[in-house]
Amino acid sequence: MVGSYSYFPGCSVHSMVLEYGRSGKAVCRSLGFELSEIPDWVCCGATPTASYDYEIMLALGKKNLAKVKAGESVVTPCSACYKNLKSAEEHLKENEAAAPRVQHLFQMICEDAGMDAIRGKVTRPLKGLKVASYYGCLLTRIDPSFDSAEDPRKMDELVTALGAEAVPFAYKMKCCGGPVVLSKQSLAVSLAGTILKAAKESGADAVVVLCPMCGMMLDLYQKKALKGRKGGAIPIVYFTQLMALAFGLKDEDVALDMNFVSTKPVIEAVAGGGR
Amino acid sequence: MAEFAKQVSAQASRDSAWESRLLAFKDLKLLRRCMQCGTCSGSCGVAPLADYTPRMIVNLVARGDIEAALKSKMIFLCTNCLACTTRCPKGIPVADLMMKLRNMSIQAHLASAEDDASSREFVRTLLKRGRIYEPELMIRFAMKTSPLSLLGMRGQAISLFQKGKIGLPSKSGTDLSDLKKKFKEVG
Numbered sequence: 441m442v443g444s445y446s447y448f449p450g451c452s453v454h455s456m457v458l459e460y461g462r463s464g465k466a467v468c469r470s471l472g473f474e475l476s477e478i479p480d481w482v483c484c485g486a487t488p489t490a491s492y493d494y495e496i497m498l499a500l501g502k503k504n505l506a507k508v509k510a511g512e513s514v515v516t517p518c519s520a521c522y523k524n525l526k527s528a529e530e531h532l533k534e535n536e537a538a539a540p541r542v543q544h545l546f547q548m549i550c551e552d553a554g555m556d557a558i559r560g561k562v563t564r565p566l567k568g569l570k571v572a573s574y575y576g577c578l579l580t581r582i583d584p585s586f587d588s589a590e591d592p593r594k595m596d597e598l599v600t601a602l603g604a605e606a607v608p609f610a611y612k613m614k615c616c617g618g619p620v621v622l623s624k625q626s627l628a629v630s631l632a633g634t635i636l637k638a639a640k641e642s643g644a645d646a647v648v649v650l651c652p653m654c655g656m657m658l659d660l661y662q663k664k665a666l667k668g669r670k671g672g673a674i675p676i677v678y679f680t681q682l683m684a685l686a687f688g689l690k691d692e693d694v695a696l697d698m699n700f701v702s703t704k705p706v707i708e709a710v711a712g713g714g715r
Numbered sequence: 716m717a718e719f720a721k722q723v724s725a726q727a728s729r730d731s732a733w734e735s736r737l738l739a740f741k742d743l744k745l746l747r748r749c750m751q752c753g754t755c756s757g758s759c760g761v762a763p764l765a766d767y768t769p770r771m772i773v774n775l776v777a778r779g780d781i782e783a784a785l786k787s788k789m790i791f792l793c794t795n796c797l798a799c800t801t802r803c804p805k806g807i808p809v810a811d812l813m814m815k816l817r818n819m820s821i822q823a824h825l826a827s828a829e830d831d832a833s834s835r836e837f838v839r840t841l842l843k844r845g846r847i848y849e850p851e852l853m854i855r856f857a858m859k860t861s862p863l864s865l866l867g868m869r870g871q872a873i874s875l876f877q878k879g880k881i882g883l884p885s886k887s888g889t890d891l892s893d894l895k896k897k898f899k900e901v902g
Contacts, residue, residue, distance in 0.1 A: 451847040455880055480888040482845040487795055488837035491817040493901055496838065496894055503889055577796035589801050615760045615796035622856055623791065623833035631760060631794075660871055700874050 442553055444474035446514040446540065448504060450521040451483050452652035456660070459695035460652060463680035464517050464545060466693035470561055470684075471553045475515065478507050484516075484524040487619035501528025510538030517545040517680075519578040519651035520619070526582055544579055546650045546679060547586050550594050555601045563688035565603025569709040571682070572609040572644035573599060574635065576616065576654040595648060598679060602686040611638040618653030621661070632657040633665035639674055645709045646675040648682055659700045675703045685710065746777040746812070748805040755799035755809045765789040769799050769809050776812065785823070790816045791830040822901055832859035842895050845887030849875075 453461035468475055481504055483489075485497040501524050508514045516522050525542040532539035543551075549558070573595035580592045587594045592613070596606035614635055617628030636658060639647045649655045657665070659676035666673065676699060684694040685706075696703040749770075756768035767775065767787045775784045784790065790813050799809035820826045821834055836855040841847055850872075857865045875881050 454846075454885060455849060455882065456875070458878075458880060480845070482887045482889050482891065483841045483847050485841065486837070486847075488834040489841065490795075490814055492821055492834040492838050493818055493897070494814060496897060499894055499897075500841075503891075577794075577798065581797040581801045584801075613798075615794045615798075617794055619794045620792070620833075622837070622852075623829045627761065627764065627792065628794075660874060663870065698878055698880075700878065 442472040442557075443513075444476065445543075445548065446508040446512060447475035447477045448481055448484070448514055448516040448521060448525060449477060450516055450518040450652070451486075452656070453517055457652040457655055457678070459681060459698035460517055460655065460678040462695045462698075463678060463684040463689075463693055466689050467549070467680045467683045467687065470687050470689065471549065471557060473548070473553070478504060478514070481507070484518075484521040486520045486524070488622070490524065497524055498528050498531050501525050502532065505529060505532065505540055505542075508540040510540055513541045513543050513548070515543045515545050515548045517650075518653070519544065519576050520653055523578050523582055544583075544650070546579065546595070547583065549683075550598070551586065555597060558598065558683070559601045562602060562686045564686055564710075566599075566682065566686050566710050567603050568712045569604040569706060570607050570643060570645045571599045571604050572607045572639045572642050572647045573612055574609065574616075574639070574647050574649050574654060574658070575612050576649065576651045577613055579650065580613070595650065595679060599648060599682070602682055604682070604686075607642045607644045609639065609642050609644070611635045616654045616657040618651075618657050621657065628657060629661055629665050632661055633669070636662060636665055636674060637669065640671055644674070646677050646703070646706050648677055648679050650679050662701050673701045675699065675701050675706050677703060677706060745807060746773055749773045749777060749807055750805065752804065754802050754804060755807075758798040758802050759793075760796060760798070761789075761792040761794065765792055769793075769813070772816070773807065773809060773812065776816075781816075781819075784816055785820045785825055787816075789813070790820060791826065793817075824902075828860045832856050835859075838898060842891055842898055844884055845889055845891055846885050848884035850881060851884065 482500055485500045490497040505528055522544045529539045529542045575592050575595055580587045580589045599606040615631060616635060617631035621628040647658060655676055662673060681694055681696060751770055753770050756762045756770040759769050762768045765788055767789045772784050772789055793813040795810055797810050803809055821831055833856060836859060837852060840852045840855060853868060
């Protein structure tokens with residue numbers, strides 16, 4: 441059931457991944473979701489804060505959740521924010537306190553709107569586009585009731601519902617290295633490189649992601665990650681951008697000019713409409 | 716065989732509640748369930764680079780050899796991807812153990828400059844405005860580790876600037892004085 445939700449954007453959506461925030465808001469509007477940003481939200485702490493002191497990370501989460509009415513849902517587009525807020529939610533519940541329900545944006549769209557509603561909004565099927573779905577390591581491990589923790593398929597279903605071709609991709613849950621990009625940059629970059637290499641070998645035109653950390657590793661760091669490897673780049677797009685494109689929304693809401701690696705191959709594949 | 720497998724996984728999912736995950740380290744009984752099967756190490760994306768694999772870390776701590784675990788490379792290689800915790804047939808929250816060891820190592824100032832600064836400076840930057848301002852974080856991190864490393868980031872910085880993604884920092888009005896106090900105390 442589509443409804444109104446509190447929205448926790450997280451730090452990335454306002455800076456590094458403007459395209460995700462923009463396309464996400466437009467797609468939600470299109471589907472009838474009402475998202476109201478939590479006033480004065482604070483950073484969830486991501487992995488570094490939890491590494492420093494787990495209790496501080498929980499405290500940040502509790503401050504954020506305190507601004508949301510119990511029983512209401514709070515939705516976030518980032519898997520790291522989702523993990524931390526979910527930890528805070530569970531911690532509150534285990535201590536007999538009321539807590540709102542934390543959902544990932546991708547989860548909210550799949551569960552509360554559903555594939556039929558999404559198909560209904562498609563005015564420009566993405567025929568001709570081959571997409572590898574990259575789920576990232578966290579989402580389905582935190583909530584395996586939403587999709588398999590070993591072999592998730594919901595993103596592939598979305599890709600198909602949008603008219604594109606979902607390409608099988610074995611590296612769909614391999615960690616991108618985002619959490620250690622500061623302290624262990626070369627390790628993180630090499631993890632991203634492994635995923636990108638597999639994506640290119642899968643025959644996909646693009647990789648679709650659902651987390652700003654993953655997007656950052658595969659997109660912003662792609663040049664570093666693919667250094668010394670043969671072959672060209674592969675576009676990285678957020679699932680909300682593909683949705684916005686298929687829904688026929690305005691160019692600035694699809695925001696394909698904001699991704700770091702050129703998304704021209706995506707636009708060309710869709711324009712080509714099936715080869 | 717199928718019945719036994721069902722029982723083991725039912726037990727694991729019962730005990731995999733977040734409560735037991737949070738208390739993981741305080742409850743050595745949970746760690747002593749480990750049968751050293753190596754599923755965690757086999758699932759771990761960074762184990763090939765580790766001095767002690769996840770399996771070995773669990774063994775060290777279960778036996779009480781905390782010091783060796785705290786000084787290992789593994790606890791800071793861990794990206795918290797949860798593959799180990801998801802697959803452990805005994806429901807041991809291995810990733811949470813790594814997290815707890817990281818907390819202890821950083822707070823005891825045992826970690827390397829990079830491992831320490833990446834966490835400590837993140838929290839410092841966060842507490843300033845309640846949100847992360849990446850340019851500030853990168854500079855603080857570089858100053859504590861290797862200032863010249865900023866040069867290596869110029870490619871990314873240029874890309875961000877060209878896409879209009881470096882703006883002014885945003886601020887949250889939420890009171891963080893209790894956490895600033897804790898940050899000072901923890902050190």
